[in-house]
Amino acid sequence: MLLLVVLVVWAVPRWLPRGGLVIRIGPAAPSPAAPAVQPARQSIPDSASQPAAQAPAPAAPGPAAEPADAADPQSPDSAVAPMSAAAGLLLVPVQGVRPSQLTDTYTQARGQGRVHDAIDIPAARGTPVLATAEGTVLKLFQSARGGTTLYELARDGRTIYYYAHLDRYAAGMAEGKALRQGEVIGSVGNTGNAGPGNYHLHFEVTTTADPKRYWAGTPQNPYPLLRHGISR
Numbered sequence: 001m002l003l004l005v006v007l008v009v010w011a012v013p014r015w016l017p018r019g020g021l022v023i024r025i026g027p028a029a030p031s032p033a034a035p036a037v038q039p040a041r042q043s044i045p046d047s048a049s050q051p052a053a054q055a056p057a058p059a060a061p062g063p064a065a066e067p068a069d070a071a072d073p074q075s076p077d078s079a080v081a082p083m084s085a086a087a088g089l090l091l092v093p094v095q096g097v098r099p100s101q102l103t104d105t106y107t108q109a110r111g112q113g114r115v116h117d118a119i120d121i122p123a124a125r126g127t128p129v130l131a132t133a134e135g136t137v138l139k140l141f142q143s144a145r146g147g148t149t150l151y152e153l154a155r156d157g158r159t160i161y162y163y164a165h166l167d168r169y170a171a172g173m174a175e176g177k178a179l180r181q182g183e184v185i186g187s188v189g190n191t192g193n194a195g196p197g198n199y200h201l202h203f204e205v206t207t208t209a210d211p212k213r214y215w216a217g218t219p220q221n222p223y224p225l226l227r228h229g230i231s232r
Contacts, residue, residue, distance in 0.1 A: 097121055099228070143164070147190075169185065
């Protein structure tokens with residue numbers, strides 16, 4: 001008996017696991033699960049992570065703006081407006097004659113059923129005739145009725161001043177010459193059909209869409225324009 005006890009005491013240490021024998025009572029505890037392997041995170045380019053920026057849609061074209069100087073299709077090209085105060089004050093075209101001394105002869109009858117369509121400004125022969133406004137000498141013309149005449153084109157490009165029965169032109173007068181208001185263009189006479197001793201200036205104002213047809217403009221009464229004008 002004593003020999004059996006000694007044998008057991010000697011043999012046990014050799015088959016027990018190091019740390020002793022662990023005896024568990026009850027159901028065995030589950031072995032810990034292996035940690036889940038996380039898939040490697042894929043690198044996503046920035047261009048894929050955000051939606052591509054879209055170019056803004058082109059704006060719908062608006063109505064085309066008309067140029068500031070567009071012509072009115074309702075206005076006929078041949079329409080000519082009468083002279084207005086915007087053209088400036090006219091100068092009485094005979095030196096020394098005041099506006100209050102003028103007589104309205106615009107509607108007086110003339111030979112062959114004609115109407116005067118002008119005013120006559122009496123003055124002594126040789127009295128200087130002055131440019132009524134700034135402009136350009138359009139035509140120097142010898143006429144059976146008007147005698148020695150001068151057509152002046154105003155700066156607006158469509159108003160024409162007509163001076164007739166001149167005794168002579170001033171020195172240096174030529175077609176295309178620029179005129180200053182008040183510049184001497186000739187002198188009072190009685191050439192043409194004025195009649196002997198009937199010294200005066202026949203003065204007309206017309207408007208035209210074509211200055212090349214300087215003789216065919218629409219007449220305007222010079223009297224109210226000169227009556228409210230100036231003199232020298």
